[in-house]
Amino acid sequence: MAIYLLRRLGLAVITLFLLSVIIFFAGQVLPGDPARAILGPLSAESAVRALDHQLGVDRPLLTQYTSWITGMLRGSMGESYQYQSPVEPLLVAALVKSAKLGAFALVVIIPLGILGGVIAALSAGRQVDRIITLTGSSAAALPEFATGIVAAIIFSVGLKLLPFPPQIQPGESFLSQLHALILPAIPLVLVLFGYIARMARAGTIEALESDYVRTATLKGLKRVVVIYRHVLRNSLLPTITVIATQTGYLIGGLVVVERLFNYQGIGNLIFHAANAKDFPMLEAGVLTIGVVYMVATVGADVLTTVLNPRQRTEAAR
């Protein structure tokens, strides 16, 4: 197993390296001179060149990349052009906010998605199954801003239950923070429900058709016991993988939701950085999302290996 995990980790590092190269060089393609963007169109050419030199953007690309990536590895992400201050504290604060929103959405969606998937599987092929599956896949396909708007109109404009736009003051109590998170979480929950329910459904159906479930049924166990003890334990494995993968997506896919609800997480941070051509902030933000995603996927693989004895032996080979 150790060898398998090491190999998996090695592949993740290679992928991250490639990603860092892509992000860095894509950033170079963006039109516009950083110093010009900071100083404005009216400043003197000599001043622009001086600042370019100070920022180090007039060095050869390879040198720039090396100093950027070694800085990243040491945890220093450079200075934001927009705010004229180090990137890390801003990025960390935004990431924490996004993580809060993402975690809240996951806490709601995991039980809901699994329940939906298991119910669909137990009535496989019947109307209930079709309704859950189609609703799930349709909801997953809807843009977050469309579902978010509808949710805001229902709960905020209509029922006046939730604030729009939701605002969290520093030092607010846990419960009132949760209250503000409900509205932005709704579109995320809708997106993820379909994925998780689909995996839970597939896993449950596979388990239901297995020999051990037939044996359990034939030896006279009650259906509830069979489902709880034999079906669920086996069916949830693929679901766990999907949840871990979706966690990465969740953090990154927040741009639209965070824009809509004016929530100052990493999505909003990247949005503003891109519009302001704030390269250090933009590149650090995008790379962070890549890292989060990679950690989530590797975590998913590790978890599956640990939980599934079959894969453990396969991996050891």
Place this chain on the structure above:
Amino acid sequence: MPTGVVAGDAERQQTPLWRLLLRRPTFVVGAAILLFWIVCATFGTAIAPHDPLAQQLLATNQAPSSAHLFGTDQLGRDVLSRVIVGSQSIFIIAPLATAVGTVLGTTLGLILGYLGGVVDLLASRVVEAVLALPAIMIMFLFVVALGVSTTTQILIIGFIFTPLIARTVRSAVQVESQLDYVPGARLVGDRSLRIMFVEILPNVLPTVVVEFTVRLGYAIFAVASLAFLGFGPQLSTPNWGTDINANYVLLGAGYWWESLFPALAIASVIIAINLVADAIEQVFAG
């Protein structure tokens, strides 16, 4: 004769595909909704009750009434007329972008799946690196970099779909390559290119078609989301995403109709595509 995924019973062989599709209520409903919006996109200004661009500054933010069924926006423009006309850019960009991605992705998938080896290994790494970012974020970054013209949006979305589609086609091709007809064709002396595009391609076509419809839904999602983020056509041009972007802040003031109706319109198109994609998938699955 190659036999692959499409093999089925006699009845299925005889009934044309469109007949099988028309028997499915999900397909009929989905196609009807799409047809409705395509008619709106094509003849929009003729159908719309008002000029979608006409501002009435004395009748701004009017709630829905008999004069304006969907109300008016902050410039007094008729929301119903803007919703009717607002689908145009989506119906131009999304299908073309999906077509670009499908053609490139299928070609790449055929090559990777058939040749395998080092090329496959290297390309898969790069694909995985790109996929480590959510698609909408990559699109957003490229649109910021390259601008928002129709052509750039088509190309950006098409290129981002390429690895996604290639991945699916690649695994279908790998399955096909193990069937007897592929080594058979090789023994007969067919060239690789011929085997890929003449022998294997027709057998993975169902996968490609399903992939196209599913991606089409996502392309609409992407075009609408980009417009919402401020990368749509110019502000005065009616567009669902752009209109929501311009008006959702007014939700706080209670002017819900200005963003609700465009949002429902987008939702209806995406659900319709999903229904059609689901029906096509079911028909191919038999």
